[in-house]
Amino acid sequence: MIYIKKLRVRPKRTQPYNMCGAQLTAMLSCWAATSDFHGQEACKEAAETLFHCMRTTPLPKKSHKPTINYHLARLGKKIQ
Template sequence: MPPRGSSTAINPVRLQTVSRLKIRHPDKQEPNPCLGPMTAMLNCWAAGAASGGCGHLEKALRDCMDAPKPPPKGKSTINHHLGRLYPMISGPKKKT
């Protein structure tokens, strides 16, 4: 129940107008899959382990580096479609 003396009319929320819609980074960069094996190998070397102790880590890194690279994903078209459809969503612009 509203307090006494206040209006019961519902006031719509006014949002700030936007000249154009745009998503900042639609294409997320995938992390390097060889980062984990390389970090493990460097930590092993930094710990002072002999080359023989880090051999399995070196092999894992070599296998990762020699693996074929996945094909690049296509660029996201979300900003193109937002720019194309935004005038239909926002309605006609006021002439000043």
């Protein structure tokens, strides 16, 4: 019989969900190119595409936390 005092499993790392990254990059690069952060004329199109993307894109669903550590702890009590 194997005795394991503490056994934990690390969850898989997933890539973060980037909803409107391209539109945000376009707006920030427009701001950097014009050096005018308060002006609305030069970057109006980039701002409108970003706002449209943020309004229409649904939020990602929250992923469930893996329960493997809970089950390992339960089984560990029965093994000992």
